[in-house]
Amino acid sequence: MQMPVPDGAILARRDAIVAQLRAAVGAGTVIDDPVEARAYECDALSAYRCPPLAVALPTTTEEVAAILRLCHAEHVPVVPRGAGTSLAGGSMPTADAVVLGLARMNAVLDVSYGDRQITVQAGRTNLSVSGAVDEAGFFYAPDPSSQLACAIGGNIGMNSGGAHCLKYGVTTNNLLGVRMVLMDGTIVDLGGPMGEAPGLDLLGVVCGAEGQLGVVTEATLRILPKPAGARPVLIAFDSSETAGACVAAIIRAGVLPVAIEFMDRPCIVATENFARPGYPDCEALLIVEVEGTPPEIDEQLAVIRGIAAGFSPIEFRESRSEDESRRIWLGRKSAFGAMGQMGDYMCLDGTIPVSALPQVLRRIGELSAAAGLPVGNVFHAGDGNMHPLIIYDANRPGDLERVEALGADILRLCVQVGGCLTGEHGVGVEKRDLMPAQFSDADMEAQMRVKDVFDPRWLLNAAKVFPLHVSASRREGGRNAA
Amino acid sequence: MRPESESEIAAILRTARAPLTIIGGGTRSRPASGDVLSTRGLTGITLYEPAAMTLIARAGTPLAEIEAALAAENQRLAFEPPNRADAWAGGDPRDGEDVAPGARREASTIGGVIAANASGPRRIQSGAARDSLIGLRFVDGTGEVIANGGRVMKNVTGYDLVKLMAGSRGMLGVLTEVALRTAPVPPASVTLMLRCPAQRAVPAMTAALTGPWDISGAGWLPDLGVVLRLEGLPGSVALRARTLSARLEPFGAAGMLDEAAAAWRRLGALAAGWGPGAEDMAEDMAEGAVWRILCRPSQVDALLAANGGHEPLAMDWGGGLVILPLPAGALPALPPQARARRLSGAMMDLPLPDPVTARLNEGLRARFDPRGILAGAI
Ligand SMILES: Cc1cc2nc3c(=O)[nH]c(=O)nc-3n(C[C@H](O)[C@H](O)[C@H](O)COP(=O)(O)OP(=O)(O)OC[C@H]3O[C@@H](n4cnc5c(N)ncnc54)[C@H](O)[C@@H]3O)c2cc1C
Ligand SMILES: Cc1cc2nc3c(=O)[nH]c(=O)nc-3n(C[C@H](O)[C@H](O)[C@H](O)COP(=O)(O)OP(=O)(O)OC[C@H]3O[C@@H](n4cnc5c(N)ncnc54)[C@H](O)[C@@H]3O)c2cc1C
Numbered sequence: 001m002q003m004p005v006p007d008g009a010i011l012a013r014r015d016a017i018v019a020q021l022r023a024a025v026g027a028g029t030v031i032d033d034p035v036e037a038r039a040y041e042c043d044a045l046s047a048y049r050c051p052p053l054a055v056a057l058p059t060t061t062e063e064v065a066a067i068l069r070l071c072h073a074e075h076v077p078v079v080p081r082g083a084g085t086s087l088a089g090g091s092m093p094t095a096d097a098v099v100l101g102l103a104r105m106n107a108v109l110d111v112s113y114g115d116r117q118i119t120v121q122a123g124r125t126n127l128s129v130s131g132a133v134d135e136a137g138f139f140y141a142p143d144p145s146s147q148l149a150c151a152i153g154g155n156i157g158m159n160s161g162g163a164h165c166l167k168y169g170v171t172t173n174n175l176l177g178v179r180m181v182l183m184d185g186t187i188v189d190l191g192g193p194m195g196e197a198p199g200l201d202l203l204g205v206v207c208g209a210e211g212q213l214g215v216v217t218e219a220t221l222r223i224l225p226k227p228a229g230a231r232p233v234l235i236a237f238d239s240s241e242t243a244g245a246c247v248a249a250i251i252r253a254g255v256l257p258v259a260i261e262f263m264d265r266p267c268i269v270a271t272e273n274f275a276r277p278g279y280p281d282c283e284a285l286l287i288v289e290v291e292g293t294p295p296e297i298d299e300q301l302a303v304i305r306g307i308a309a310g311f312s313p314i315e316f317r318e319s320r321s322e323d324e325s326r327r328i329w330l331g332r333k334s335a336f337g338a339m340g341q342m343g344d345y346m347c348l349d350g351t352i353p354v355s356a357l358p359q360v361l362r363r364i365g366e367l368s369a370a371a372g373l374p375v376g377n378v379f380h381a382g383d384g385n386m387h388p389l390i391i392y393d394a395n396r397p398g399d400l401e402r403v404e405a406l407g408a409d410i411l412r413l414c415v416q417v418g419g420c421l422t423g424e425h426g427v428g429v430e431k432r433d434l435m436p437a438q439f440s441d442a443d444m445e446a447q448m449r450v451k452d453v454f455d456p457r458w459l460l461n462a463a464k465v466f467p468l469h470v471s472a473s474r475r476e477g478g479r480n481a482a
Numbered sequence: 483m484r485p486e487s488e489s490e491i492a493a494i495l496r497t498a499r500a501p502l503t504i505i506g507g508g509t510r511s512r513p514a515s516g517d518v519l520s521t522r523g524l525t526g527i528t529l530y531e532p533a534a535m536t537l538i539a540r541a542g543t544p545l546a547e548i549e550a551a552l553a554a555e556n557q558r559l560a561f562e563p564p565n566r567a568d569a570w571a572g573g574d575p576r577d578g579e580d581v582a583p584g585a586r587r588e589a590s591t592i593g594g595v596i597a598a599n600a601s602g603p604r605r606i607q608s609g610a611a612r613d614s615l616i617g618l619r620f621v622d623g624t625g626e627v628i629a630n631g632g633r634v635m636k637n638v639t640g641y642d643l644v645k646l647m648a649g650s651r652g653m654l655g656v657l658t659e660v661a662l663r664t665a666p667v668p669p670a671s672v673t674l675m676l677r678c679p680a681q682r683a684v685p686a687m688t689a690a691l692t693g694p695w696d697i698s699g700a701g702w703l704p705d706l707g708v709v710l711r712l713e714g715l716p717g718s719v720a721l722r723a724r725t726l727s728a729r730l731e732p733f734g735a736a737g738m739l740d741e742a743a744a745a746w747r748r749l750g751a752l753a754a755g756w757g758p759g760a761e762d763m764a765e766d767m768a769e770g771a772v773w774r775i776l777c778r779p780s781q782v783d784a785l786l787a788a789n790g791g792h793e794p795l796a797m798d799w800g801g802g803l804v805i806l807p808l809p810a811g812a813l814p815a816l817p818p819q820a821r822a823r824r825l826s827g828a829m830m831d832l833p834l835p836d837p838v839t840a841r842l843n844e845g846l847r848a849r850f851d852p853r854g855i856l857a858g859a860i
């Protein structure tokens with residue numbers, strides 16, 4: 001993985017730049033001690049690291065604006081950062097970049113239950129948004145597995161989803177507005193009532209732009225009344241094909257589960273050895289969760305039982321207590337940890353049309369055998385978002401390269417069957433060089449035009465998303481304008 | 483011009499010398515400036531996989547054709563796009579009148595629906611058109627063909643131009659193909675009705691929407707009052723209807739509305755500016771204009787008071803959308819952050835909310851259509 005050569009002129013001016021930052025926003029807000037700054041050298045994709053030039057931790061939108069205005073004037077690259085849980089290297093810095101961390105901005109600014117919305121600062125963690133409205137009987141729906149740590153700003157950057165997005169959608173479907181600072185320091189409000197504003201849907205394109213269009217400082221989010229309760233069932237099958245067909249049938253029936261999770265045999269075996277959830281001996285299993293009052297849950301589960309019966313499951317295990325629900329979810333929730341016991345792993349994040357599932361699983365099996373690397377599959381089956389986990393030994397020379405090659409083959413396979421390279425983790429630096437597998441030059445050019453408008457000098461998180469050779473002239477143009 | 487393929491559209495845009503007006507079904511009649519580029523030659527459903535809940539269609543495909551294909555599989559578009567034909571359930575008195583050349587007014591196209599982000603009552607539960615749109619192809623003002631999104635529900639690969647194009651009304655390019663997420667039709671649906679004037683409607687809708695009833699429509703019509711829709715499995719719908727009625731008691735006695743489907747279609751159409759009331763007024767501009775106002779439900783009181791207490795033609799989205807007639811020449815007085823657009827008469831938007839937003843809009847327009855070929859789009 002390649003990153004652009006850091007700008008020597010900026011490195012040489014480091015002390016002066018840090019002094020200016022301190023003068024603008026206060027000494028306590030700026031970190032330049034190399035040891036302390038090291039905490040910001042990578043995100044959750046820790047294979048790639050680089051300590052930044054400096055770190056700024058503002059507490060107000062105005063401070064964010066002051067920092068950006070200054071960096072813009074000095075042509076210093078900026079990398080926005082929430083909690084640094086990106087799995088795609090989205091918040092990894094370059095040596096000449098200032099990391100702009102939003103973690104100190106975590107206040108709740110406004111709650112209106114009548115309007116079913118909340119406004120928070122962008123550094124607030126995902127789970128604590130729900131926490132703030134929990135007592136009033138509300139919740140914020142998008143729930144990435146990292147929700148204890150990840151921040152709303154990062155969720156907006158990556159348009160993150162979670163286990164329950166089958167019913168409630170991902171971040172973009174739950175975002176009504178943002179206050180954002182452009183690279184030149186201009187503050188702008190996007191969105192409005194119902195998320196709509198006159199003119200183009202700028203909010204829609206900012207969400208998922210991986211911190212390349214502006215730094216979000218505040219977000220207005222849709223909150224929903226909490227359902228009365230939820231209950232899962234576990235359905236075991238003797239083939240992945242049958243499990244896949246059952247998923248489609250459940251969705252078509254008009255019961256809207258909040259989650260349908262799928263695990264294949266390698267993954268089931270690993271979790272059984274690791275967490276002992278007591279899963280049946282089977283080729284594939286589904287965990288289907290439904291919501292509502294107890295009679296509503298019973299009604300939905302009866303429909304699902306009827307549908308599943310048509311596919312002759314090995315077992316249909318309906319939870320009857322909190323404890324049984326916990327055990328059903330236990331294996332799924334510990335799947336990543338379990339696979340981790342088998343060795344190092346790389347987690348992919350491709351998406352496929354649900355109908356291509358059997359074909360894709362078969363082909364992944366073949367690719368895995370040919371590469372001599374085990375692959376386990378666990379994924380959000382309701383929406384086709386797969387997380388193949390490739391097991392390898394990081395200490396064995398050459399293994400990482402083989403894993404990367406297999407991973408790329410699997411992601412290209414996803415695109416070939418009509419899917420895409422990433423369903424929720426984002427492109428970052430990780431999948432940057434695979435973008436041409438999904439997009440033509442014109443497609444990428446169209447996306448880069450949007451960045452041209454928001455950040456004409458290409459200073460915000462610019463070495464991500466687009467292959468370096470594709471964005472080179474724009475990034476260098478920005479630099480030469482200095 | 484009535485091209486029949488994407489490449490023809492690309493050729494037209496590449497060689498165009500003057501601004502073009504893009505027309506789908508032309509259900510928004512308005513004076514066309516310059517040449518008209520009709521998408522009605524670009525039709526057909528190119529892929530429909532009911533099991534994967536995805537449908538791809540060319541932009542000029544009539545909405546009715548898509549709805550029929552979905553209905554055959556017991557599916558629908560979750561965002562409930564308004565259909566002009568629905569507004570005149572008893573027959574359009576204007577049938578047979580002249581309409582814009584090349585356009586039948588009743589026939590919305592899927593491209594036009596997406597270009598307007600036109601979304602009906604179910605928006606409060608399932609989101610707007612943009613939320614069901616998962617991929618698209620378009621030709622920009624330079625004649626370049628661009629694809630974004632795909633045919634899968636979850637996709638964060640690159641920038642989300644899908645959202646940017648939804649509601650862009652042809653400003654950045656001509657949509658040629660759209661990929662949509664479809665939804666199953668639930669087995670049961672019940673609509674509760676609560677007679678009350680507009681001024682008392684929002685608290686009742688808010689009470690319903692802040693509880694665990696999973697409401698799929700919350701609006702108000704002058705002749706019916708508040709209407710609240712519940713959809714799902716039969717037992718669940720019956721149960722929720724019971725507990726919701728009890729919750730509504732402080733606001734009056736709620737009854738069941740028969741023939742509810744027609745009421746929801748009429749609400750959706752009125753909110754798009756169609757149907758009795760809205761169109762009568764549009765015909766005779768001397769009487770006034772109809773405004774589409776987005777606000778927070780908690781602002782509706784202040785909104786109605788500030789605008790002379792005129793009764794709305796309809797309210798939707800729990801009070802988030804108010805269709806308000808105002809006397810000729812009057813601009814609506816708006817609470818903070820509320821948005822207004824005139825539905826009848828000249829399709830005029832109020833100015834963009836601030837200079838930065840205006841600059842970003844203008845910048846995007848200049849990048850996607852540097853020669854101003856799409857300037858005729860509205
Ligand atoms: C164990 C684990 C489980 C995970 N599970 C899921 C999951 O289920 N679903 C899912 O979608 N993701 C998941 N992720 C990935 C990750 O948590 C999400 O991408 C999350 O949204 C990142 O949030 P963050 O605050 O950590 O952002 P960061 O990693 O700090 O940043 C992510 C991106 O957003 C940008 N950004 C951050 N803050 C801002 C801001 N204020 N303004 C503009 N841009 C900004 C950054 O520049 C970067 O490009 C998981 C990660 C881990 C480690
Ligand atoms: C300014 C305006 C605002 C509207 N607002 C709403 C609303 O908020 N809510 C609502 O429910 N309904 C709204 N409508 C109604 C909406 O027009 C119709 O539901 C839908 O657009 C009908 O489709 P049509 O094919 O008849 O479109 P037309 O009336 O032909 O065109 C509608 C708009 O879309 C553009 N357009 C049409 N086809 C394409 C294409 N293939 N590519 C690019 N642009 C195209 C046109 O230039 C025009 O701006 C609005 C319409 C307009 C014009």
